[in-house]
Structures are given as C-alpha cells and as structure tokens.
Amino acid sequence: MTDLVERLLAGDRRALSRVLTRVENGTREGRDDLRRLYPRSGRAHTVGVTGGAGSGKSSLTGALAGELRRRGQRVGVIAVDPSSPFTQGAILGDRIRMQDLVLDEGVFVRSMAGRGALGGLAPAIDDVVAVMDAFGFPYVFIETVGAGQDEVEIAGTALTTVLVNNPGTGDDIQALKAGIIEIADVLVVNKADRPGADVLVSQLRALLALAPGEGRDPPILSTVATTGEGVPALVDAIDEHRAHLERTGALGRQRRREARHQVLSTAQRILLERIRAGTSEEALAELVAQVAGRSLDPHTAAERLVGAGRADAG
Numbered sequence: 001m002t003d004l005v006e007r008l009l010a011g012d013r014r015a016l017s018r019v020l021t022r023v024e025n026g027t028r029e030g031r032d033d034l035r036r037l038y039p040r041s042g043r044a045h046t047v048g049v050t051g052g053a054g055s056g057k058s059s060l061t062g063a064l065a066g067e068l069r070r071r072g073q074r075v076g077v078i079a080v081d082p083s084s085p086f087t088q089g090a091i092l093g094d095r096i097r098m099q100d101l102v103l104d105e106g107v108f109v110r111s112m113a114g115r116g117a118l119g120g121l122a123p124a125i126d127d128v129v130a131v132m133d134a135f136g137f138p139y140v141f142i143e144t145v146g147a148g149q150d151e152v153e154i155a156g157t158a159l160t161t162v163l164v165n166n167p168g169t170g171d172d173i174q175a176l177k178a179g180i181i182e183i184a185d186v187l188v189v190n191k192a193d194r195p196g197a198d199v200l201v202s203q204l205r206a207l208l209a210l211a212p213g214e215g216r217d218p219p220i221l222s223t224v225a226t227t228g229e230g231v232p233a234l235v236d237a238i239d240e241h242r243a244h245l246e247r248t249g250a251l252g253r254q255r256r257r258e259a260r261h262q263v264l265s266t267a268q269r270i271l272l273e274r275i276r277a278g279t280s281e282e283a284l285a286e287l288v289a290q291v292a293g294r295s296l297d298p299h300t301a302a303e304r305l306v307g308a309g310r311a312d313a314g
C-alpha cells in the first residue's frame with residue numbers, strides 16, 4: 001500500500017504527517033489528498049483553545065489531551081503558535097509532559113507557523129483540521145495565541161472555543177469588554193492557584209450577566225493546568241457544549257457558516273494567486289510607485305492588477 005491517503009486512512013501516522021505537509025504547502029498533491037479526505041471529515045469535535053501569550057494554553061491543551069487519553073480517546077493537536085512548548089522555547093517542566101504525550105500513539109501534535117502571507121491564521125488551518133479529522137481523531141484541539149482577529153477566526157474553525165484567562169492581569173477583562181467574550185463557548189480561569197482567581201470568576205460572571213442574555217451563557221471553570229486540577233470538569237464542559245450544539249441544531253448552522261467562509265476565503269486566495277502569477281514584479285513595482293507618488297489611486301491600480309490576472313488566466 002503506497003498510496004499516502006490509503007495509508008493515512010489505515011491509521012499510518014507517518015502518512016498523516018506527509019499529507020499534512022503537502023496540504024500545508026498548498027501543492028497540487030495536497031489539494032488532491034484533501035479532495036479525497038474531505039468527505040471523511042466532519043466527525044471530530046474541534047476545540048479552539050485561545051487566550052493571551054503565557055496564559056497556559058499549551059499546558060491546558062496538554063492536560064486536556066492527557067485527561068481524554070485516560071477516557072480512552074485519541075487526540076489531535078494543532079499548535080498555531082511559534083512559541084508553543086510543543087515546538088521550542090519550552091520550559092523543562094512543560095517539555096517533559098509534552099514529551100510524554102508526543103510519545104503516546106493516541107496523541108498527534110502538529111505545529112504550524114503563526115501567520116500566513118495574508119495575515120490572520122495560517123492559511124491552511126482549516127485544511128489541516130480537516131485532515132486530522134479524516135484521520136479519525138475524535139478530538140482535534142487548535143491552540144492559537146489570541147490577537148483579536150485570530151480568536152474570531154478560530155471560533156469559526158472550531159465547534160467549541162475555550163477562552164483562557166488568568167487572575168491578576170487585568171488584560172482579560174479589557175479583552176472581554178472588546179467583544180471577545182462573544183466568541184467564547186467556555187470560559188477558563190487558568191492559574192487558579194494564583195491570587196485573584198475567585199475575583200476574576202466573579203468579574204466574569206458579572207460581565208456575562210451584563211451581556212444581552214440570548215441563548216446560553218458560557219460556563220466559567222477554574223483550572224490549574226500544571227497540576228490538572230479542574231481539567232476533568234473542563235473536558236465535561238467541552239463535551240456538554242457539543243451536546244448543546246447538536247440538541248439545538250446550532251451544529252448544522254455553524255457548519256454551513258464555516259463552509260461558506262472557507263469557500264469564499266479560498267476563492268479569495270485563488271484569485272490573489274492568479275493575480276500574482278499574471279503580474280511581473282516589475283509591473284507591480286511600477287504600479288506601487290505610481291500609487292506612492294499619488295499619480296494613480298489604489299483602486300485603479302488594483303483594477304489593473306485584476307485585469308492582468310484575468311488576462312493571464314484566460
């Protein structure tokens with residue numbers, strides 16, 4: 001059996017790695033792989049873990065994976081965070097625990113570069129999620145460092161979004177006021193071993209009470225990722241959220257919304273690629289110079305680029 005997709009579907013982790021690389025690189029082979037795998041996806045519970053740098057997202061994801069392993073589940077992890085302990089820069093304690101997970105056949109960790117050329121999440125994140133899903137992981141975690149827009153994007157990609165906060169920083173309440181709370185399905189106060197955790201829980205509860213009360217309020221859970229305290233309850237809350245989505249029909253709506261977003265954003269990427277392919281660096285530099293010199297407006301310049309891309313594609 002040499003076909004990579006066949007091997008992936010038979011549970012070969014090395015085939016999974018290689019397919020992920022092709023898909024991430026956006027090669028023709030990667031697109032072919034994805035076309036075959038996509039119908040097999042859609043079963044995993046995709047869980048976004050987002051929050052500020054250092055809030056404990058990686059530790060928590062590791063602890064969640066450990067708890068799910070104890071429950072007999074297999075777990076895929078996508079770390080969209082260059083500073084993740086899953087890759088480098090790990091402090092020793094984290095690295096040892098992550099290593100345990102990495103050596104576990106039931107856990108597969110994939111790190112991705114933080115940002116694509118167009119900004120936002122790495123462009124192939126949805127594709128990577130779909131491949132992990134098709135491989136058959138019942139849970140796929142996506143760790144992203146929160147930077148406003150990324151959180152919103154991850155909320156589209158994941159069925160359940162877990163927002164990680166810490167006591168005593170004050171940033172979190174600011175971020176929550178800025179509307180990020182709207183994308184959280186489960187709120188976590190991690191580092192609950194530190195002073196101020198109870199205060200933060202109260203503040204979050206008050207904030208939720210203020211928010212226009214339609215639908216379900218996200219539960220607020222306290223965790224200590226480094227010891228695993230509160231982690232079983234967090235797994236329960238994540239499961240409960242999926243059950244809620246299924247019960248209310250929100251799951252189908254969310255899948256359609258995400259499909260629409262993916263189709264449109266992929267179309268945007270394809271168009272931009274065609275435009276770039278149809279335009280020489282010299283022609284682009286000339287347009288840019290004219291816009292910078294104010295002899296041409298950006299709209300007219302862009303129209304010319306699009307025209308050039310279309311002429312080339314046709």
Ligand SMILES: Nc1nc2c(ncn2[C@@H]2O[C@H](COP(=O)(O)OP(=O)(O)O)[C@@H](O)[C@H]2O)c(=O)[nH]1
Binds near residue numbers: 085
């Ligand atoms: N005291 C305490 N430290 C924690 C907890 N969770 C994570 N940390 C530490 O916080 C630091 C950042 O954790 P990390 O998981 O890398 O955060 P990330 O940047 O959000 O992925 C590490 O030193 C962790 O050991 C916790 O619950 N309590």
Ligand SMILES: [Mg+2]
Binds near residue numbers: 058059083085143
């Ligand atoms: Mg991290």
